[in-house]
Amino acid sequence: MSGPLEMLVTPQEMGRIDHAAAASGIDSYALMRAAGTAVAARLLARFPHVERVAVLCGPGNNGGDGYVAARACAQAGVPVVVHSLGDPAKLEGDARHAFDDAGMQPQALADYHPQGGDVVVDALFGAGLSRAIEGEAADCIDRIGEAATPVVAIDLPSGVGGDSGAVLGTALQAVETVTFFARKPGHLLMPGRDLCGTLSVVDIGIPARYASLADSRVVENTPALWQHVFPHAQAAGHKFARGHLGVFSGPMSATGAARLSAEAGLTAGAGLVTVASSGQALAVNAAHLTAVMVKRVDTLEDVRDFASDNRMKAFVLGPGFGVGAKVRDYALALRENALVLDADGITAFAEERPALAEAFSAGDTRLVVTPHAGEFARLFPDFVPEEGRSKLDAARLAAAAINAIVVFKGSDTVIAAPDGRAAINTNAPPWLATAGAGDVLSGITGGLLSQSMPAFEAAAAAVWLHGEAARHAGPGMTADDLPQALARVQRDGLFADRRFDGSAGRTS
Structure with missing residues (x-):
């Protein structure tokens, strides 16, 4: 075939x-x-x-x-x-x-x-x-x-x-x-x-x-799946045309995850990235960021004001943020926007999944959730892979349940859409299993969403690019290495030579 x-x-x-x-x-x-x-x-x-x-x-x-x-x-x-x-x-x-x-x-x-x-x-x-x-x-x-x-x-x-x-x-x-x-x-x-x-x-x-x-509708995740809608910078374009991504930071002692996401989003092509930080953590974030901007966001009203700017195209919420009512309130306030919900943001809805599903139930799919196995079990205990149910089945059921793209992470990450489309990723090397790698994946996904890439294709592309960057970085890499490795993947011409021929990740 x-x-x-x-x-x-x-x-x-x-x-x-x-x-x-x-x-x-x-x-x-x-x-x-x-x-x-x-x-x-x-x-x-x-x-x-x-x-x-x-x-x-x-x-x-x-x-x-x-x-x-x-x-x-x-x-x-x-x-x-x-x-x-x-x-x-x-x-x-x-x-x-x-x-x-x-x-x-x-x-x-x-x-x-x-x-x-x-x-x-x-x-x-x-x-x-x-x-x-x-x-x-x-x-x-x-x-x-x-x-x-x-x-x-x-x-x-x-x-x-x-x-x-x-x-x-x-x-x-x-x-x-x-x-x-x-x-x-x-x-x-x-x-x-x-x-x-x-x-x-x-x-x-x-x-x-x-x-x-x-x-x-079920395929391997290769560039052939998403290359036709992958965003490319235009000669006459400007930074706002490439999208503005907002990434929410955690408290002063847990700001690193948001910065990893923000840098990854910028590298993935977002024209601007802003870290939304509480006043308590503002100085820490500002001291560590250069190309990424910082904005003070302390209250739910601040979130709504931030999201109301029509130049904001996508948001990342959850990495290092903390679990509780605050992250749920923020997520629900972003219900009209493209949102990547990861880490603490997923766990926070473990007992409130119906609220999340209701908030994003109407219109085009704009929510992407990126659970690893433990987070998946907390948010979707009724769909956990078990005898008679595969990881593929579980991800597709979960996606339909909350009208979201579900990125069920692992060495065989499954990306599933509510309409039954699904892709299995195979190019992630074993050394990608390292602290902070998931935060980078969320940022890449957000960066592609901010450029108006459709949610399923954006998530699939992000997962593949994440794996390819790790392969390029090699054993011993850390999450801090991934954005730079992603930039090298693009700069060195692998985009044309390996990705868009659909060959990477294939078996022989």
């Missing part, structure tokens, strides 16, 4: 696509042969001196792919053993055809014990698994893990949920995963993304038009 936006396909949708392709007259067994042969080719390319291939076949079509792969490896002159889960004589359809063509007598799965030099082909369950693995399959997976035997997985490592990326009981760690037609959410959501190893998407002959049978 090709195109600038590569959507993600759930296992259920993939089933419909397979069925529709077969119903149209496409030879489904030819597709299986193409799949299994592609797996064998990837294995032999990666392990050209493999001593033995152990193919573990399940009772469905994933197992059928495995029998094809086993035959292809044997034809290449590699020793092959096959172990089956269940009685292969009970296989039906294409899987039975593949078993018959392979001409191999499988041993029981319980009898597989890894040997030195083995490479395992995991053809047990694939993406359609919906319950925890147990019994002999779980025991076999554990033996493979203990032996650290390399695994090439078909579709998804067994034990990884195709919808959620969650581990269902136990799961194999693959060095490579080969999937077909399109990626599933479980390929991008953690821990599934890590368990997949290197991911390859292989074209086995299903026409791209069948993508119309899937929900095209």
Whole structure:
């Protein structure tokens, strides 16, 4: 499947696509042969001196792919053993055809014990698994893990949920995963993304038009999603044309978070940024800021006056601000404006979510909330990811509940809109998990909102740029390094060379 936006396909949708392709007259067994042969080719390319291939076949079509792969490896002159889960004589359809063509007598799965030099082909369950693995399959997976035997997985490592990326009981760690037609959410959501190893998407002959049978609103977060509305400075423009962002500061002992947000917003392109500070913290903020302005804001009336200036385009509230009625009052006073609500601002509405939802219920989506897992659980306890609900599902439910863009942060940040659009981000390096990084993300988001970028695209772009800046800064970076790294990302031409070709964050 090709195109600038590569959507993600759930296992259920993939089933419909397979069925529709077969119903149209496409030879489904030819597709299986193409799949299994592609797996064998990837294995032999990666392990050209493999001593033995152990193919573990399940009772469905994933197992059928495995029998094809086993035959292809044997034809290449590699020793092959096959172990089956269940009685292969009970296989039906294409899987039975593949078993018959392979001409191999499988041993029981319980009898597989890894040997030195083995490479395992995991053809047990694939993406359609919906319950925890147990019994002999779980025991076999554990033996493979203990032996650290390399695994090439078909579709998804067994034990990884195709919808959620969650581990269902136990799961194999693959060095490579080969999937077909399109990626599933479980390929991008953690821990599934890590368990997949290197991911390859292989074209086995299903026409791209069948993508119309899937929900095209769920994609990976790449620049192809938002580049068409990304703001660029115009030759005849001026600072107010690029937007004015307001960032609310916390008390004197907690001003740093707001300054991080403010600097990030300025770097993201806002023409002006003003830190709204209490009189108590005014001197501290003024002493540390140069290009960012400072304004005294002590009361709710001051907030309303600040927001009434039609040159103010967006606000950031919450980083270092403190939890309580004051932050709720400020947020509700900004209900007509674009607002990024983060950190303390999220926690403050834990018991008052209906008020937040009501305030931003009308009109275009203009509220962006950016919770990490703990904050998400406080604001959306009814949507917390759990068995049967993925992080993707949780974020989409939360977004619809409060008519906001929800940025559910983490190594697999999900950006969700009330209308069901969602994007999963993959380019964040592990060293981005550092104090203050979230404050920078809020500032980038606010800076893009201030330039009138639509809220969903602004949040998605901010998350991607945040990750790219961290990658550019490298290990050992701190949150203070991120705005400067973001400026370098733009100045060094990565905008044209890496972002807008949609390639960053892709797997190979």
